[in-house]
Amino acid sequence: MPTPFEYAPAPESRAIVDIASSYGLFIDGEFSDGSGGSLKSINPATEEVLAEIAVASDADVDRAVRAARRAYTRVWSKTSGAERAKYLFRIARLVQERSRELAVLETLDNGKPIKESRDVDIPLVAAHFFYYAGWADKLEHAGFGPDPRPLGVAAQVIPWNFPLLMLAWKIAPALAAGNTVVLKPAETTSLTALLFADICRQAELPPGVVNIITGGGDTGRALVEHPDVNKVAFTGSTEVGKAIARSVAGTDKRLTLELGGKAANIVFDDAPVDQTVEGIVAGIFFNQGHVCCAGSRLLVQESIADELVGRLKKRLGTLRLGDPMDKNTDIGAINSLEQLERIRHLAGVGDDEGAERWTADCDLPAKGYWFAPTVFTGVTQAHRIAREEIFGPVLSVLTFRTPSEAIEKANNSPYGLSAGVWTDKGSRILKMASAMRAGVVWANTFNRFDPTSPFGGYKESGYGREGGRHGLAAYLDVV
């Protein structure tokens, strides 16, 4: 047998990024101390403390909202669309120029492979700013009437799975439409948002147009409940989303929610098999499965289930799990101990329910939070692992016999964020796409994103759309 081709370590250098030992709050164009204590941001791949992050107290939140209001009233609402576009283009270019720095920091703070932050996250961040920069002076042509107005101050709370990308999804359309923002990144992944604050300064964005405050759930709650915000945008768990919806009810705040998912990835017997296997991998193992639109339920036509699952397992054996900073790493670290425990718990539930667990054969590093790619077969609709969002690298495999059964099973979920369809037959793609109660339907691909395409959910996956022309509506005073 020939000598194995072992890839030598190919670590990306972290020298490009300066991480301060502590960070304050970015309010009114400046960093200032918070008065709510601090928390530690950890590299989940090594458990090393990267920096101390300020926790914004209620008073800090109020200070940030007031800064945003002032900037809205005095500056941003009077700034022309063409002028706003200039700032957004400038930010987009700065993101590109500093892309390596941002990618390295994202990987250190989040645990995702450098390959992904370098090739997916950061390029999409820049693309999003470029895209909405283009809309800023064309709002009257967007189909919302002759002179659509902004809402005012937007309170934005984002998750830890795509820290900078979710920031871009929130901030770019808000600014393009003429709003000012107060954004709170997730408590485990604040660092790229704080670096973004520096980019705003570099772009000479007027103070107060973008404010970034850090902290945990209490800070987020204080922000969305602040009486002077006009708009709340949240991406995260369905549970928190429901709480926000309750707190916003009865006020005149606009609300968009992008919540959980349990997407069906549906494979018919005429699917292009090798690409389907890749699509299943991209669907659930991309970003360690920390993707709200992940294809976590594989619905495969029964006649090909064994063959497909066999091929899938073989492919999973080639995934490289380990140091996220290594350029050849495919699967990085789980973002936090809390999330790792949730994944372990739900996988344990899968065992108890009688599903058959298979785990890719790979060594897990001794330090850090890791979970090997896992496939459950013999899963039924009645199993919790077929219904609840695991938000980790765990795939549940179910089977179907006919297209109508596939539709029924795919839609039989409280969620409706995304779905995938794999078949060589074009007419079937169209039929399935229109039958799916899901915001995004991918055909013969999965987890592909583009700023021109609206994204959002049905049912408990939330409401409102981000991206594309539709994404503007969330930040304009239009119905």
Add this chain to the structure above:
Amino acid sequence: MSPSPVALISEPGAVGDVTRSDAALRRFLHGLPGVDQVGADARAAALSTRSIKTTAKAFAIDLAISMIDLTTLEGSDTPGKVRTLCAKAQRPDPHDSSVPMTAAVCVYNDLVGLAKAELGDSGVKVAAVATAFPSGRASLAVKLADSRDAVVQGADEIDMVIDRGAFLSGRYLEIFEEIAAVKQICHEDGASAHLKVILETGELQTYDNVRRASWLAMLAGADFIKTSTGKISPATTLPVTLVMLEACRDWYDATGHRIGMKPAGGIRTTKDAMKYLVLVNETVGTEWLTPDLFRLGASSLLNDLLLQRQKMATGRYSGPDYVTVD
């Protein structure tokens, strides 16, 4: 996929079954799972971002050198040119005897005897292109005579072309029989030449065609499947090689036999060669990382590999005057 043709072929006598008529062969080839072009391109592109450094690079450079079919296929080829090439194949870097020999020298038919004599028992094989290379536009009798001539002269390997016209008009059985006939010639009178079947994927164009042609060649007895003649653009590409390697893998899963793979044409740099080796490594696995099962059809690639090899040894780049021009 249902029931999978891949599984069908694993039953005893199955090859005879699916090739008993044009209709049966067509049913089989068209029953193979489709290839989604966007997905195949994306997979090949993703694999080409692998970062191969230090020890891995050194390993890959030597492996790539040992897999080269050092090729000259020009109307201007002369005995002098072929002698130079044979010397280069045996001793790629005159200053460094630790450089492995290339796998083979690949020439036109009439120069096989000369190459054989030059290479002697060095272990470097002689490959001859046959069957009216590169177009394949000749009568069966001429193609077979062409192949027989190469075998008689002592070629270790025959690189034949398929009739792309026949393929594109759906006459699969005709191609099957042609390949089988050449295969027979490879083993005539005690000879045991290896048969490489060139699909000329640049003319087949779609990946579905590439997959079908790969299976057709394997059914007919190919020892290797090869992408291109190098005379048509595009020659080999990463996704085409990926699709062909997947066919090799599926054939192995069904039959237990390993078929070799040879991308050819347009592979000029060390970086390119690494991408191919990564593709092999992550599609069919370590077992294929040997000159017995993977070749690179190339000419200028060797010098770039040598330059990179020197750079790894000395820490600096030398230059084109420090490798031999052949």
